[in-house]
Amino acid sequence: MRTDDSRLHIAIQKSGRLAEQSRRLLRDAGLRLQEGKNALTARIENFPADLMYVRDDDIPTFVADGVCELGIVGSNVLREFELAERDSRYEILSPLGFGRCALKLAAAATSDWHGLADLGEARIATSYPHIVRDFLEQRQIAATVVTMNGAVELAPRLGIAPFICDLVSTGATLEANGLRPLETLFESEAVLVRTRGALDEARQETMNGLVRRIGGVLATKESKYIMLNAPEAALPAISALLPGAEAPTILPLHARPGQFAVHAVCQESVFWETLHKLKANGASAILVLPIEKMML
Numbered sequence: 001m002r003t004d005d006s007r008l009h010i011a012i013q014k015s016g017r018l019a020e021q022s023r024r025l026l027r028d029a030g031l032r033l034q035e036g037k038n039a040l041t042a043r044i045e046n047f048p049a050d051l052m053y054v055r056d057d058d059i060p061t062f063v064a065d066g067v068c069e070l071g072i073v074g075s076n077v078l079r080e081f082e083l084a085e086r087d088s089r090y091e092i093l094s095p096l097g098f099g100r101c102a103l104k105l106a107a108a109a110t111s112d113w114h115g116l117a118d119l120g121e122a123r124i125a126t127s128y129p130h131i132v133r134d135f136l137e138q139r140q141i142a143a144t145v146v147t148m149n150g151a152v153e154l155a156p157r158l159g160i161a162p163f164i165c166d167l168v169s170t171g172a173t174l175e176a177n178g179l180r181p182l183e184t185l186f187e188s189e190a191v192l193v194r195t196r197g198a199l200d201e202a203r204q205e206t207m208n209g210l211v212r213r214i215g216g217v218l219a220t221k222e223s224k225y226i227m228l229n230a231p232e233a234a235l236p237a238i239s240a241l242l243p244g245a246e247a248p249t250i251l252p253l254h255a256r257p258g259q260f261a262v263h264a265v266c267q268e269s270v271f272w273e274t275l276h277k278l279k280a281n282g283a284s285a286i287l288v289l290p291i292e293k294m295m296l
Protein backbone atom coordinates (compact mmCIF):
# COMPACT_ATOMS: atom_id res chain seq x y z
CA MET A 1 0.00 0.00 0.00
CA ARG A 2 2.91 2.33 0.76
CA THR A 3 4.60 3.17 -2.46
CA ASP A 4 6.48 6.39 -1.75
CA ASP A 5 8.23 6.47 1.59
CA SER A 6 9.01 10.15 1.59
CA ARG A 7 5.31 10.96 1.99
CA LEU A 8 3.40 11.21 5.24
CA HIS A 9 0.46 8.83 5.77
CA ILE A 10 -2.59 10.07 7.65
CA ALA A 11 -5.33 7.69 8.85
CA ILE A 12 -8.85 9.09 9.17
CA GLN A 13 -12.27 7.50 9.55
CA LYS A 14 -13.74 6.48 6.19
CA SER A 15 -17.34 7.17 7.15
CA GLY A 16 -19.05 7.85 10.44
CA ARG A 17 -19.24 10.55 13.04
CA LEU A 18 -15.66 11.79 12.71
CA ALA A 19 -15.25 11.45 8.95
CA GLU A 20 -16.55 14.81 7.75
CA GLN A 21 -14.93 16.91 10.47
CA SER A 22 -11.60 15.15 10.03
CA ARG A 23 -11.65 16.01 6.34
CA ARG A 24 -12.72 19.58 7.05
CA LEU A 25 -9.84 20.08 9.50
CA LEU A 26 -7.30 18.91 6.93
CA ARG A 27 -8.94 21.09 4.27
CA ASP A 28 -8.83 24.10 6.63
CA ALA A 29 -5.12 23.36 7.10
CA GLY A 30 -4.74 23.93 3.36
CA LEU A 31 -4.64 20.34 2.12
CA ARG A 32 -6.46 19.85 -1.17
CA LEU A 33 -8.43 16.61 -0.71
CA GLN A 34 -10.05 14.96 -3.68
CA GLU A 35 -13.77 14.46 -3.32
CA GLY A 36 -15.17 10.97 -3.68
CA LYS A 37 -13.92 8.87 -0.84
CA ASN A 38 -14.66 5.42 -2.11
CA ALA A 39 -10.99 4.63 -2.48
CA LEU A 40 -9.02 3.36 0.49
CA THR A 41 -6.27 5.90 -0.06
CA ALA A 42 -6.13 9.38 -1.55
CA ARG A 43 -3.13 11.37 -2.65
CA ILE A 44 -3.00 15.00 -1.56
CA GLU A 45 -1.82 17.02 -4.53
CA ASN A 46 -0.46 20.10 -2.82
CA PHE A 47 1.22 18.50 0.22
CA PRO A 48 3.54 15.47 0.55
CA ALA A 49 0.95 13.29 2.30
CA ASP A 50 -1.50 10.51 1.52
CA LEU A 51 -4.77 9.84 3.31
CA MET A 52 -5.95 6.39 4.32
CA TYR A 53 -9.69 6.00 4.87
CA VAL A 54 -10.27 3.25 7.45
CA ARG A 55 -12.60 2.00 10.20
CA ASP A 56 -11.98 4.07 13.31
CA ASP A 57 -11.15 0.91 15.30
CA ASP A 58 -8.17 0.27 13.00
CA ILE A 59 -6.62 3.72 13.38
CA PRO A 60 -4.73 2.97 16.66
CA THR A 61 -3.15 -0.15 15.10
CA PHE A 62 -2.13 1.72 11.95
CA VAL A 63 -0.55 4.54 13.96
CA ALA A 64 1.10 2.32 16.62
CA ASP A 65 2.63 0.13 13.89
CA GLY A 66 3.81 3.20 11.98
CA VAL A 67 1.86 2.26 8.83
CA CYS A 68 0.41 5.76 9.21
CA GLU A 69 2.54 8.36 10.96
CA LEU A 70 -0.53 10.46 11.89
CA GLY A 71 -4.17 9.71 12.62
CA ILE A 72 -7.39 11.39 13.73
CA VAL A 73 -9.45 9.26 16.11
CA GLY A 74 -11.62 9.46 19.23
CA SER A 75 -9.60 9.23 22.45
CA ASN A 76 -12.09 6.55 23.61
CA VAL A 77 -10.94 4.26 20.78
CA LEU A 78 -7.28 4.91 21.61
CA ARG A 79 -7.83 4.21 25.31
CA GLU A 80 -9.68 0.94 24.60
CA PHE A 81 -6.86 -0.10 22.24
CA GLU A 82 -4.17 0.75 24.78
CA LEU A 83 -5.84 -1.32 27.51
CA ALA A 84 -6.75 -4.22 25.18
CA GLU A 85 -3.41 -4.53 23.39
CA ARG A 86 -1.12 -3.17 26.09
CA ASP A 87 0.31 -1.10 23.28
CA SER A 88 1.12 2.59 23.68
CA ARG A 89 3.36 3.13 20.69
CA TYR A 90 1.50 6.33 19.92
CA GLU A 91 1.44 9.87 21.26
CA ILE A 92 -1.53 12.24 21.40
CA LEU A 93 -0.41 15.56 19.93
CA SER A 94 -3.55 17.61 20.38
CA PRO A 95 -7.25 17.43 21.19
CA LEU A 96 -9.23 18.66 18.16
CA GLY A 97 -12.41 20.09 19.68
CA PHE A 98 -14.90 17.85 17.84
CA GLY A 99 -16.41 14.37 18.35
CA ARG A 100 -17.02 15.17 22.00
CA CYS A 101 -18.85 12.45 23.91
CA ALA A 102 -18.61 10.48 27.15
CA LEU A 103 -18.67 6.80 27.99
CA LYS A 104 -21.48 6.58 30.53
CA LEU A 105 -22.99 3.93 32.71
CA ALA A 106 -26.77 3.88 32.25
CA ALA A 107 -29.79 1.86 33.35
CA ALA A 108 -33.56 1.90 32.98
CA ALA A 109 -34.90 5.37 33.79
CA THR A 110 -37.26 3.78 36.30
CA SER A 111 -34.52 1.97 38.27
CA ASP A 112 -33.21 3.05 41.65
CA TRP A 113 -29.63 4.34 41.86
CA HIS A 114 -27.74 5.48 44.93
CA GLY A 115 -24.20 5.03 43.70
CA LEU A 116 -21.66 2.52 42.38
CA ALA A 117 -22.25 0.16 45.31
CA ASP A 118 -25.62 -0.61 43.66
CA LEU A 119 -23.77 -2.37 40.81
CA GLY A 120 -22.94 -5.39 42.96
CA GLU A 121 -22.24 -8.31 40.66
CA ALA A 122 -24.66 -7.16 37.96
CA ARG A 123 -23.99 -7.50 34.23
CA ILE A 124 -22.95 -4.45 32.18
CA ALA A 125 -23.24 -4.54 28.37
CA THR A 126 -20.71 -2.43 26.45
CA SER A 127 -18.58 -2.09 23.30
CA TYR A 128 -15.70 -0.84 25.49
CA PRO A 129 -15.00 -3.88 27.70
CA HIS A 130 -11.44 -2.89 28.62
CA ILE A 131 -12.25 0.65 29.72
CA VAL A 132 -15.19 -0.66 31.74
CA ARG A 133 -13.19 -3.51 33.32
CA ASP A 134 -10.38 -1.10 34.19
CA PHE A 135 -12.90 1.24 35.85
CA LEU A 136 -14.43 -1.64 37.85
CA GLU A 137 -11.07 -3.11 38.91
CA GLN A 138 -9.84 0.24 40.18
CA ARG A 139 -12.90 0.45 42.41
CA GLN A 140 -12.90 -3.25 43.31
CA ILE A 141 -16.38 -3.76 41.90
CA ALA A 142 -17.24 -7.36 40.97
CA ALA A 143 -19.72 -6.61 38.15
CA THR A 144 -19.55 -8.70 34.94
CA VAL A 145 -18.79 -7.12 31.57
CA VAL A 146 -20.72 -8.38 28.53
CA THR A 147 -19.20 -7.31 25.22
CA MET A 148 -21.57 -6.22 22.45
CA ASN A 149 -20.49 -4.69 19.15
CA GLY A 150 -23.58 -2.59 18.54
CA ALA A 151 -27.11 -1.79 19.73
CA VAL A 152 -25.85 -1.77 23.32
CA GLU A 153 -28.77 0.42 24.36
CA LEU A 154 -31.14 -2.50 23.66
CA ALA A 155 -29.44 -4.78 26.21
CA PRO A 156 -31.63 -3.91 29.23
CA ARG A 157 -34.86 -4.34 27.25
CA LEU A 158 -33.67 -7.66 25.80
CA GLY A 159 -32.75 -8.93 29.25
CA ILE A 160 -29.04 -9.21 28.36
CA ALA A 161 -27.90 -6.89 31.14
CA PRO A 162 -29.61 -4.36 33.43
CA PHE A 163 -26.74 -1.86 32.96
CA ILE A 164 -24.95 -0.57 29.88
CA CYS A 165 -21.85 1.56 29.26
CA ASP A 166 -22.16 3.46 26.03
CA LEU A 167 -21.01 6.65 24.33
CA VAL A 168 -23.36 9.54 24.93
CA SER A 169 -23.27 13.03 23.47
CA THR A 170 -26.70 14.63 23.80
CA GLY A 171 -28.33 11.80 25.74
CA ALA A 172 -31.21 11.62 23.25
CA THR A 173 -30.52 7.96 22.34
CA LEU A 174 -30.51 6.93 26.00
CA GLU A 175 -33.76 8.77 26.57
CA ALA A 176 -35.38 7.28 23.47
CA ASN A 177 -34.58 3.84 24.88
CA GLY A 178 -35.97 4.56 28.33
CA LEU A 179 -32.51 4.79 29.93
CA ARG A 180 -30.82 7.39 32.12
CA PRO A 181 -27.11 8.14 32.69
CA LEU A 182 -25.70 7.24 36.13
CA GLU A 183 -21.91 7.72 36.03
CA THR A 184 -19.28 8.99 33.57
CA LEU A 185 -16.36 6.60 32.96
CA PHE A 186 -14.44 8.44 30.27
CA GLU A 187 -14.67 11.84 28.52
CA SER A 188 -13.68 11.74 24.89
CA GLU A 189 -13.04 13.89 21.85
CA ALA A 190 -11.25 13.48 18.54
CA VAL A 191 -7.47 13.80 18.85
CA LEU A 192 -4.49 14.10 16.53
CA VAL A 193 -2.22 11.15 17.23
CA ARG A 194 1.27 10.28 15.93
CA THR A 195 3.32 7.13 15.93
CA ARG A 196 6.09 6.96 18.54
CA GLY A 197 8.43 5.50 15.96
CA ALA A 198 11.22 7.83 14.78
CA LEU A 199 10.71 9.41 11.36
CA ASP A 200 13.36 10.34 8.84
CA GLU A 201 14.20 14.01 8.76
CA ALA A 202 12.14 14.90 5.70
CA ARG A 203 8.97 13.29 6.97
CA GLN A 204 9.46 14.71 10.47
CA GLU A 205 9.67 18.15 8.84
CA THR A 206 6.46 17.48 6.90
CA MET A 207 4.74 16.37 10.08
CA ASN A 208 5.94 19.45 12.00
CA GLY A 209 4.59 21.67 9.23
CA LEU A 210 1.18 20.02 9.24
CA VAL A 211 0.92 19.98 13.05
CA ARG A 212 1.75 23.72 13.08
CA ARG A 213 -0.95 24.43 10.51
CA ILE A 214 -3.52 22.39 12.45
CA GLY A 215 -2.55 24.30 15.61
CA GLY A 216 -3.18 27.50 13.68
CA VAL A 217 -6.61 26.29 12.49
CA LEU A 218 -7.63 25.36 16.05
CA ALA A 219 -6.40 28.65 17.51
CA THR A 220 -8.22 30.61 14.81
CA LYS A 221 -11.57 28.95 15.51
CA GLU A 222 -11.99 30.56 18.91
CA SER A 223 -10.00 33.69 18.27
CA LYS A 224 -11.35 37.12 17.46
CA TYR A 225 -9.74 40.45 16.72
CA ILE A 226 -11.20 43.21 18.91
CA MET A 227 -10.93 46.94 18.22
CA LEU A 228 -12.33 49.64 20.49
CA ASN A 229 -11.79 53.21 21.64
CA ALA A 230 -11.35 54.26 25.27
CA PRO A 231 -10.19 57.15 27.46
CA GLU A 232 -6.77 56.75 29.06
CA ALA A 233 -8.13 56.22 32.59
CA ALA A 234 -10.19 53.21 31.40
CA LEU A 235 -7.29 51.38 29.76
CA PRO A 236 -6.18 49.17 32.69
CA ALA A 237 -9.74 47.93 33.39
CA ILE A 238 -10.40 47.33 29.70
CA SER A 239 -7.13 45.44 29.16
CA ALA A 240 -8.00 43.18 32.09
CA LEU A 241 -11.42 42.40 30.58
CA LEU A 242 -10.17 41.26 27.15
CA PRO A 243 -10.45 37.43 27.19
CA GLY A 244 -7.19 35.62 26.46
CA ALA A 245 -5.42 38.66 24.99
CA GLU A 246 -1.73 38.92 25.79
CA ALA A 247 -0.55 42.43 25.04
CA PRO A 248 -3.12 44.68 23.37
CA THR A 249 -1.84 47.34 20.99
CA ILE A 250 -2.76 50.82 22.31
CA LEU A 251 -2.57 53.80 19.94
CA PRO A 252 -3.45 57.48 20.56
CA LEU A 253 -6.39 58.71 18.48
CA HIS A 254 -5.57 61.56 16.16
CA ALA A 255 -7.00 64.95 17.30
CA ARG A 256 -8.75 63.42 20.33
CA PRO A 257 -6.38 63.96 23.23
CA GLY A 258 -6.67 61.42 26.06
CA GLN A 259 -8.52 58.94 23.79
CA PHE A 260 -6.91 55.70 22.61
CA ALA A 261 -7.61 52.86 20.19
CA VAL A 262 -7.14 49.36 21.65
CA HIS A 263 -6.53 46.39 19.29
CA ALA A 264 -6.19 42.85 20.59
CA VAL A 265 -6.32 39.21 19.49
CA CYS A 266 -8.57 37.39 21.95
CA GLN A 267 -7.86 33.68 22.10
CA GLU A 268 -10.98 32.80 24.01
CA SER A 269 -14.64 33.19 23.07
CA VAL A 270 -15.89 36.75 23.14
CA PHE A 271 -19.41 36.82 24.57
CA TRP A 272 -21.97 39.64 24.52
CA GLU A 273 -21.51 39.84 28.28
CA THR A 274 -17.87 40.80 27.79
CA LEU A 275 -18.88 43.53 25.32
CA HIS A 276 -21.39 44.96 27.80
CA LYS A 277 -18.70 45.03 30.50
CA LEU A 278 -16.22 46.72 28.15
CA LYS A 279 -18.81 49.39 27.36
CA ALA A 280 -19.67 49.88 31.03
CA ASN A 281 -15.95 50.46 31.66
CA GLY A 282 -15.71 53.27 29.13
CA ALA A 283 -15.11 51.52 25.78
CA SER A 284 -16.87 52.77 22.66
CA ALA A 285 -16.97 51.83 18.95
CA ILE A 286 -16.31 48.18 19.80
CA LEU A 287 -15.69 45.90 16.80
CA VAL A 288 -15.22 42.12 16.94
CA LEU A 289 -13.72 40.63 13.76
CA PRO A 290 -13.16 37.01 12.76
CA ILE A 291 -9.59 35.93 12.07
CA GLU A 292 -9.03 34.12 8.80
CA LYS A 293 -5.62 32.62 9.43
CA MET A 294 -3.10 32.67 12.25
CA MET A 295 0.30 31.13 12.85
CA LEU A 296 1.53 31.12 16.42
Ligand code: ATP
Nearest residue numbers: 013016017018055056057074099100101167168169
Ligand atom coordinates in the same frame (compact mmCIF):
# COMPACT_ATOMS: atom_id res chain seq x y z
P1 ATP B 1 -16.46 2.72 12.02
O1 ATP B 1 -17.30 2.25 10.89
O2 ATP B 1 -15.36 3.66 11.55
O3 ATP B 1 -15.94 1.63 12.91
P2 ATP B 1 -18.15 3.41 14.30
O4 ATP B 1 -19.56 3.03 14.01
O5 ATP B 1 -17.32 2.53 15.17
O6 ATP B 1 -17.42 3.67 12.90
P3 ATP B 1 -19.01 6.13 14.91
O7 ATP B 1 -20.37 5.86 15.43
O8 ATP B 1 -18.87 6.76 13.57
O9 ATP B 1 -18.07 4.82 14.98
O10 ATP B 1 -18.25 7.01 16.01
C1 ATP B 1 -16.92 7.38 15.83
C2 ATP B 1 -16.47 8.16 17.06
O11 ATP B 1 -17.26 9.33 17.20
C3 ATP B 1 -16.61 7.47 18.40
O12 ATP B 1 -15.59 6.53 18.65
C4 ATP B 1 -16.53 8.64 19.34
O13 ATP B 1 -15.18 9.02 19.55
C5 ATP B 1 -17.22 9.76 18.56
N1 ATP B 1 -18.59 10.11 19.03
C6 ATP B 1 -19.05 11.35 19.29
N2 ATP B 1 -20.31 11.34 19.72
C7 ATP B 1 -20.70 10.09 19.75
C8 ATP B 1 -21.94 9.43 20.12
N3 ATP B 1 -22.99 10.10 20.54
N4 ATP B 1 -21.99 8.09 19.98
C9 ATP B 1 -20.94 7.41 19.52
N5 ATP B 1 -19.73 7.98 19.18
C10 ATP B 1 -19.62 9.30 19.30
Ligand code: MG
Nearest residue numbers: 055056057058
Ligand atom coordinates in the same frame (compact mmCIF):
# COMPACT_ATOMS: atom_id res chain seq x y z
MG1 MG C 1 -15.71 1.55 14.88
